Amino acid sequence: MKASTSLRSFRRLQVMVRRGAIGGTGVVLAVATLGTGWTTNAAGATGSVETEARGVVVEFFRSQNERRYDDTCSLLSRGFYKSHGLRDQQTCVAVLRVAYTWSGRIEFRIGKVTRQAERVVVRAVADGSPGRIVLLRENGTLKIFAVQEVAPRDGACTCRKGGGS
Numbered sequence: 505m506k507a508s509t510s511l512r513s514f515r516r517l518q519v520m521v522r523r524g525a526i527g528g529t530g531v532v533l534a535v536a537t538l539g540t541g542w543t544t545n546a547a548g549a550t551g552s553v554e555t556e557a558r559g560v561v562v563e564f565f566r567s568q569n570e571r572r573y574d575d576t577c578s579l580l581s582r583g584f585y586k587s588h589g590l591r592d593q594q595t596c597v598a599v600l601r602v603a604y605t606w607s608g609r610i611e612f613r614i615g616k617v618t619r620q621a622e623r624v625v626v627r628a629v630a631d632g633s634p635g636r637i638v639l640l641r642e643n644g645t646l647k648i649f650a651v652q653e654v655a656p657r658d659g660a661c662t663c664r665k666g667g668g669s
Contacts, residue, residue: 553619554619556645557646560639561626561637569609573604576600582642583649584647584649613629634653635652
């Protein structure tokens with residue numbers, strides 16, 4: 505599926521959400537901003553925060569590609585749920601099921617991972633759309649706090665294509 509097609513579909517979903525047809529706008533907004541699948545390079549030191557962050561982001565998109573929305577939602581932090589008005593995991597799963605009913609597999613690449621105080625930021629590209637995923641440690645594991653769209657810089661991507669699926 506092309507990014508422009510994904511974006512058009514997402515915009516239609518946003519309208520439905522705003523009109524109250526679907527609850528939990530945050531998951532639809534955040535997930536659709538970057539897409540739903542990625543390939544990755546798991547380079548990095550074993551056990552490092554950067555490697556853990558890459559693993560969380562890869563699982564985030566693989567779980568969406570495989571339509572394992574319970575797993576996708578379990579990767580989101582309490583702060584993500586709260587800031588996007590999601591009541592619980594059941595609501596999150598329902599929103600994803602509706603949002604991705606007609607979605608296809610989206611290719612992804614993981615880029616640079618950086619630490620910013622207590623946050624870890626993973627840069628990524630999904631179907632050609634650059635973005636970043638912000639993670640925070642919650643109950644001993646990294647959880648996704650935010651998914652943000654990033655304007656491309658001169659078409660350049662610091663992402664590495666790799667072997668995941």
